[in-house]
Amino acid sequence: MARGRPLTDLTGHRYGHLTVIERVGTKNHRPTWRCLCDCGNEHTTTGANLRAAIKGTQSCGCLRTQMRIEQARRMREAKRQHPPTGNARRYGWLYS
Ligand SMILES: [Zn+2]
Numbered sequence: 001m002a003r004g005r006p007l008t009d010l011t012g013h014r015y016g017h018l019t020v021i022e023r024v025g026t027k028n029h030r031p032t033w034r035c036l037c038d039c040g041n042e043h044t045t046t047g048a049n050l051r052a053a054i055k056g057t058q059s060c061g062c063l064r065t066q067m068r069i070e071q072a073r074r075m076r077e078a079k080r081q082h083p084p085t086g087n088a089r090r091y092g093w094l095y096s
Helices: 047-052 062-080
Strands: 018-027 030-037 042-046
Touching: 018 042, 030 047, 042 047
Parallel strands: none
Antiparallel strands: 018 030, 030 042
């Protein structure tokens, strides 16, 4: 079965937030892989893309959204924890 297989089997490999489930076909003469993202979404991409993404963080595309949400959450908390006017100078370094 594995004999003569021309490509590396990426099944089960993990790249960033993506875990490769199976090969689904070929796109632009490159093997494409169906991956499961940590968020639960499925994402299909090429092996070259996956390998290139090892350095960075790869996801189905949810990561950017997640970072925006996280950033908004932190800003909300920072606002909530903002000290009364009298202490603003004392705690100013927190917000610089
Ligand atoms: Zn995702």
